[in-house]
Amino acid sequence: MTEASKVYPPSKEFADNANATIEMYQRAEADPDEFWAEQARRLDWAKPFEQVLDWSNAPFAKWFVGGELNVAVNCVDRHVAAGKGDRVAIHWIGEPIDDTRDITYSQLKDEVSRAANYLASIGLVAGDRVAIYMPMVPEAVIAMLACARLGLTHSVVFAGFSAAALRSRVDDAEAKVVITTDGQFRRGKPAPLKEAVDEALGTGDDAAPSVEKVIVVRRTNHDANLNWVHGRDVWWEDTVAEQSPEHTPEAFDAEHPLFLLYTSGTTGKPKGIVHSSGGYLTQAAYTFHNVFDHKEGRDVFWCTADIGWVTGHTYITYAPLANGATQVIYEGTPNSPDEHRHFQIIEKYGVTTYYTAPTMIRTFMKWGREIPDAHDLSSLRLLGSVGEPINPEAWRWYYDVIGANRCPIVDTWWQTETGGHMIAPLPGAIATKPGSAMRPLPGISASIVDDKGNSVPDGEQGYLVLDRPWPGMLRGIWGDPERFKETYWSRFAEQGWYFAGDGARYDEDGALWVLGRVDDVMNVSGHRISTSEVESALVAHAAVAEAAVVGAADETTGQGIVAFVILMEHATPGDELVAELRQQVSVDISPIAKPREINIVPELPKTRSGKIMRRLLKDIAEGRELGDTSTLVDPTVFEAIRAKKN
Numbered sequence: 177m178t179e180a181s182k183v184y185p186p187s188k189e190f191a192d193n194a195n196a197t198i199e200m201y202q203r204a205e206a207d208p209d210e211f212w213a214e215q216a217r218r219l220d221w222a223k224p225f226e227q228v229l230d231w232s233n234a235p236f237a238k239w240f241v242g243g244e245l246n247v248a249v250n251c252v253d254r255h256v257a258a259g260k261g262d263r264v265a266i267h268w269i270g271e272p273i274d275d276t277r278d279i280t281y282s283q284l285k286d287e288v289s290r291a292a293n294y295l296a297s298i299g300l301v302a303g304d305r306v307a308i309y310m311p312m313v314p315e316a317v318i319a320m321l322a323c324a325r326l327g328l329t330h331s332v333v334f335a336g337f338s339a340a341a342l343r344s345r346v347d348d349a350e351a352k353v354v355i356t357t358d359g360q361f362r363r364g365k366p367a368p369l370k371e372a373v374d375e376a377l378g379t380g381d382d383a384a385p386s387v388e389k390v391i392v393v394r395r396t397n398h399d400a401n402l403n404w405v406h407g408r409d410v411w412w413e414d415t416v417a418e419q420s421p422e423h424t425p426e427a428f429d430a431e432h433p434l435f436l437l438y439t440s441g442t443t444g445k446p447k448g449i450v451h452s453s454g455g456y457l458t459q460a461a462y463t464f465h466n467v468f469d470h471k472e473g474r475d476v477f478w479c480t481a482d483i484g485w486v487t488g489h490t491y492i493t494y495a496p497l498a499n500g501a502t503q504v505i506y507e508g509t510p511n512s513p514d515e516h517r518h519f520q521i522i523e524k525y526g527v528t529t530y531y532t533a534p535t536m537i538r539t540f541m542k543w544g545r546e547i548p549d550a551h552d553l554s555s556l557r558l559l560g561s562v563g564e565p566i567n568p569e570a571w572r573w574y575y576d577v578i579g580a581n582r583c584p585i586v587d588t589w590w591q592t593e594t595g596g597h598m599i600a601p602l603p604g605a606i607a608t609k610p611g612s613a614m615r616p617l618p619g620i621s622a623s624i625v626d627d628k629g630n631s632v633p634d635g636e637q638g639y640l641v642l643d644r645p646w647p648g649m650l651r652g653i654w655g656d657p658e659r660f661k662e663t664y665w666s667r668f669a670e671q672g673w674y675f676a677g678d679g680a681r682y683d684e685d686g687a688l689w690v691l692g693r694v695d696d697v698m699n700v701s702g703h704r705i706s707t708s709e710v711e712s713a714l715v716a717h718a719a720v721a722e723a724a725v726v727g728a729a730d731e732t733t734g735q736g737i738v739a740f741v742i743l744m745e746h747a748t749p750g751d752e753l754v755a756e757l758r759q760q761v762s763v764d765i766s767p768i769a770k771p772r773e774i775n776i777v778p779e780l781p782k783t784r785s786g787k788i789m790r791r792l793l794k795d796i797a798e799g800r801e802l803g804d805t806s807t808l809v810d811p812t813v814f815e816a817i818r819a820k821k822n
């Protein structure tokens with residue numbers, strides 16, 4: 177048997193006690209609507225739905241038509257009402273050692289109610305947008321839930337994004353309020369954050385027109401008073417904390433927009449992915465129960481993502497709380513104060529379910545197994561992976577070193593747009609294979625097809641499409657229905673399929689392997705960055721005439737960003753300029769988008785129609801022989817590029 181086809185069946189004990197059963201696949205296939213209705217009943221509905229799916233105006237879906245619910249009540253109040261108020265919802269662990277807080281469901285209810293009361297008191301009404309630009313503090317989750325409670329649509333912007341990125345998102349969503357902190361801890365050091373908000377929102381003629389209030393949580397004791405705008409800026413502790421912990425919730429339509437989350441596409445402008453209330457929460461709750469085999473009152477769940485990404489939205493805020501789970505939320509970096517931190521947390525809190533990204537696992541591998549081996553990790557019983565394909569070597573290390581050959585690994589394929597897990601093994605019900613996400617979850621239908629939409633034979637690569645709607649699917653791109661149709665539904669318009677942007681193949685055993693993006697989107701440490709976004713940032717520098725960016729294979733981060741730039745006549749090439757260009761990208765987008773490598777070249781390879789041949793640049797960046805160059809205007813450009821590549 178080859179390594180690639182080796183299967184890892186679950187232990188008998190795991191299988192006997194698993195939430196999921198093999199029979200779910202058939203049941204869901206036999207009657208998808210009934211299956212999803214059953215999943216939706218995991219939630220408390222203030223008004224029951226009358227129809228499961230209305231697809232008559234495809235690709236604009238309506239799920240659980242006529243139903244009404246309050247998402248925050250489902251995540252918080254109902255657990256308190258069921259007598260579970262004393263259960264810890266969040267073990268919050270700050271980056272500074274011993275800076276911790278345990279928050280029970282009752283306490284969470286009070287905090288969310290206070291925040292909701294304040295947001296209502298300043299005149300916000302259902303449908304208004306609120307931007308949340310915060311590090312991993314409990315108030316970030318509280319703010320999201322307070323929005324949900326009032327029917328406000330939140331837009332969380334990753335606190336590692338630049339002021340410019342925040343501004344464009346605030347403007348696009350026309351957010352009325354920004355919630356932030358004075359500063360954030362990063363690698364043991366406090367850094368300012370409110371300053372970035374001030375810079376983003378501007379003043380006078382340049383002021384962000386939609387923003388009325390900025391609410392600031394005190395975290396690092398940075399002097400946020402420096403640029404305090406009276407009338408606009410308030411401290412959380414002077415406003416939210418002063419409110420009553422009683423708040424009477426209202427129910428909202430199942431389709432009410434719960435949040436926007438901006439993500440990179442193939443063009444420069446990030447798009448605001450719109451998610452619903454009822455369908456989104458159904459998929460979140462269903463997948464958490466089955467894919468993570470969640471056992472209420474027993475498990476301690478930990479998802480290491482940041483709330484600025486969809487993984488944090490779904491598997492930190494909404495899914496664990498909808499299921500009444502106890503979870504760990506960690507504020508800091510994995511090597512603060514040293515590389516033992518994650519393992520100490522697992523040991524101390526008895527984490528049972530650990531969900532991280534392949535890039536993290538490869539980093540642990542680099543640090544060496546002595547580090548996890550120094551800890552008692554026997555509380556773990558299930559491991560998860562998300563964000564990019566996991567290479568079999570990292571999978572096996574994760575299985576052996578972290579999971580002690582005992583814990584099933586769920587490799588979960590999904591996207592910002594899908595809202596929750598789509599392709600993943602049901603642990604206990606099916607065996608797993610290192611590197612494969614195995615098969616679509618019950619209720620989900622995916623195919624692998626060629627350009628014309630014909631299924632490709634097993635073993636061959638094709639495009640991954642989702643050929644049936646699902647409850648957690650995005651409902652649109654904020655303010656741009658045409659772009660929504662064009663981006664996701666135009667490639668296989670005739671069939672009405674959603675094109676995910678990934679390539680995939682089925683192997684001889686029918687296991688699905690996701691192979692990564694087939695469009696101009698890069699995946700760096702599980703973060704999605706578009707080539708054109710980085711190119712625009714580079715071209716914005718006065719010294720740059722033209723830029724082309726590719727994602728090149730990288731041992732640790734999955735892909736690394738490699739840029740090729742042509743300079744203006746007057747510019748002076750050199751290390752100084754390269755450093756400036758990297759800085760430019762960092763300021764324009766985020767430090768995570770900084771190119772690993774910038775090559776100053778005399779020319780770029782172009783087709784006759786003037787399109788840059790990124791595929792060939794990728795060959796160069798990855799040190800491969802060049803692919804087909806026959807469509808190039810001038811194949812000799814490569815000699816010049818190779819000569820200049822540092």
Ligand code: WT7
Nearest residue numbers: 562563564565587588589590591592690693704
């Ligand atoms: C893209 C979506 C879903 C949360 C994190 C990223 C890649 C994600 C896997 C996986 C192979 C994966 C895909 C996808 N991806 N998970 N388990 N195996 N690839 O969300 O930023 O929306 O990115 O991440 O390429 O299209 P995102």
